[in-house]
Amino acid sequence: xxxxxxNHGSKHGSANMSELTCVKPHLxxxxxxxxxxxxxxxxxxxxxxxLFECPACLEDLYSxxxxxxxxxxxxxxxASILVTASRSNEPSLLDRMGRFFHRLLQPRVLAPVGVVAAxxxxxxxxxxxxxxxxxxxxxxxxLPYQGLELRGDAGQGPDQLLAESMEDYVAGNFSAAxxxxxxxxxxxxxxxxxxxxxxxxxxxxxxxxxxxxxxxxIGPLTSATRSLLLPIAExxxxxxxxxxLLREDPKASALLLENLLNSPVYGSRAADQLQSVRQIxxxxxxx
Amino acid sequence: xxxxxIPANSLDELATGWLAGDHSAETQLFENxxxxxxxxxxxxxxxxxxEDVVQDALQIxxxxxxxxxxxxxxxxxxxxxxxxxxxxxxxxxRRETERxxxxxxxxxxxADSAEGPDQIHGAGSQLAMALADLAERFPRCGRIFAGxxxxxxxxxxxxxxxxxxxxxxxxxxxxxxxxxxxxxLHRCRSQLRATHERIIGKESSHG
Numbered sequence: 001x002x003x004x005x006x007n008h009g010s011k012h013g014s015a016n017m018s019e020l021t022c023v024k025p026h027l028x029x030x031x032x033x034x035x036x037x038x039x040x041x042x043x044x045x046x047x048x049x050x051l052f053e054c055p056a057c058l059e060d061l062y063s064x065x066x067x068x069x070x071x072x073x074x075x076x077x078x079a080s081i082l083v084t085a086s087r088s089n090e091p092s093l094l095d096r097m098g099r100f101f102h103r104l105l106q107p108r109v110l111a112p113v114g115v116v117a118a119x120x121x122x123x124x125x126x127x128x129x130x131x132x133x134x135x136x137x138x139x140x141x142x143l144p145y146q147g148l149e150l151r152g153d154a155g156q157g158p159d160q161l162l163a164e165s166m167e168d169y170v171a172g173n174f175s176a177a178x179x180x181x182x183x184x185x186x187x188x189x190x191x192x193x194x195x196x197x198x199x200x201x202x203x204x205x206x207x208x209x210x211x212x213x214x215x216x217x218i219g220p221l222t223s224a225t226r227s228l229l230l231p232i233a234e235x236x237x238x239x240x241x242x243x244x245l246l247r248e249d250p251k252a253s254a255l256l257l258e259n260l261l262n263s264p265v266y267g268s269r270a271a272d273q274l275q276s277v278r279q280i281x282x283x284x285x286x287x
Numbered sequence: 288x289x290x291x292x293i294p295a296n297s298l299d300e301l302a303t304g305w306l307a308g309d310h311s312a313e314t315q316l317f318e319n320x321x322x323x324x325x326x327x328x329x330x331x332x333x334x335x336x337x338e339d340v341v342q343d344a345l346q347i348x349x350x351x352x353x354x355x356x357x358x359x360x361x362x363x364x365x366x367x368x369x370x371x372x373x374x375x376x377x378x379x380x381r382r383e384t385e386r387x388x389x390x391x392x393x394x395x396x397x398a399d400s401a402e403g404p405d406q407i408h409g410a411g412s413q414l415a416m417a418l419a420d421l422a423e424r425f426p427r428c429g430r431i432f433a434g435x436x437x438x439x440x441x442x443x444x445x446x447x448x449x450x451x452x453x454x455x456x457x458x459x460x461x462x463x464x465x466x467x468x469x470x471x472l473h474r475c476r477s478q479l480r481a482t483h484e485r486i487i488g489k490e491s492s493h494g
Contacts, residue, residue, distance in 0.1 A: 033469040037445055037448065038452070044298075048297060058327060059327065063480070065363045067414060071414070075436035076436070076440045081419055082433040
């Protein structure tokens with residue numbers, strides 16, 4: 001494994017950094033932890049002070065900044081990649097990883113946005129040494145919600161109920177949210193022009209999915225995929241693809257993921273997931 | 288900046304103060320960043336352009352930091368902005384040199400630059416490939432990064448994130464101390480960077 005102190009001199013633009021060496025290696029060794037946001041304030045300050053006297057570490061931090069920012073921007077995506085890549089090498093170790101993080105997640109499984117994605121990641125490593133099932137690949141995470149701009153009269157009827165449903169959703173009470181969104185969905189069935197119907201369909205499907213009822217999620221999510229509002233249609237496709245994975249229907253999922261490859265929001269995720277889904281399709285076809 | 292005048296607060300704390308309207312924190316933060324930016328830019332940019340490049344980068348940090356309410360990992364994030372500004376500077380210099388008779392030195396420098404915006408833009412897929420390669424060749428590094436990233440996904444402050452990741456790694460390496468964990472992370476990071484640069488190099492040579 002390469003030594004950090006001999007590795008400061010990699011290519012950084014036009015500058016020649018090959019002669020730079022960390023002046024205090026015991027502090028320089030904190031660089032990776034600093035970059036990944038693991039240091040507490042005191043150590044953070046200590047390392048930042050070190051950067052004033054150590055051009056080698058400042059250069060190293062500079063040249064790695066894009067990578068670390070990218071990693072921290074989407075940890076679940078990159079953790080999934082690591083897990084998938086390691087699966088063939090160290091299944092037993094990754095199994096332990098799954099159990100370890102699953103234990104930590106148990107009490108808060110439906111709490112904040114992102115945690116459910118981590119559960120999905122953990123579930124991917126639950127079956128060491130075996131090819132993943134389609135359902136293992138599903139990424140089920142709540143959409144961030146900061147208050148939809150509800151069109152129409154928000155003080156009455158379906159708009160009011162929709163607003164109340166979303167309060168349950170934000171609180172992580174997906175079962176209650178699904179129940180009331182189901183009422184809104186049914187009540188507006190004869191009014192397809194109701195302006196918030198597509199949003200209702202999307203969040204109803206998502207709540208059903210988060211409430212572990214994928215079969216029921218298909219109807220509303222399919223409806224959301226037909227929305228004329230592109231963000232809703234794309235989100236509908238993404239979650240419908242996840243629903244099909246949960247139902248062990250990778251082919252249906254692959255079709256939707258292919259459709260999302262050009263999406264600025266879901267494109268890269270869809271491409272990553274599609275690769276694994278196709279592998280499963282090929283394997284099932286082969287056997 | 289005189290090292291004895293270095294503020295006791297971390298840059299993230301200064302950024303928090305700045306965004307809360309603390310003028311002193313703002314002054315300290317941007318002076319602090321300016322010194323670091325100059326240290327990096329002077330190795331890459333000719334002296335007569337140095338101040339302009341640094342000022343451009345600081346302006347962007349000021350604007351985007353305010354818009355995004357950026358209070359975490361402020362230095363690393365700011366360095367990505369400086370990197371973009373320097374990349375743009377190279378590009379504008381390239382356009383100039385294409386119009387003018389130039390010496391080989393500048394052209395060599397431009398060719399040697401790995402800091403263009405396009406490469407930064409394409410970082411995601413290249414990084415994915417680098418991580419997969421890292422996990423295959425150095426499983427321990429794969430575990431360390433996977434532990435940290437999964438822990439980050441769970442949220443919490445640095446102590447929680449770090450502690451969960453360390454505990455995970457300790458299941459394989461029970462003797463692993465926090466210091467040892469950070470050192471191992473740092474070495475793995477060097478491996479990741481080397482792999483990433485190799486992949487970027489390959490793609491550039493194919494392109």
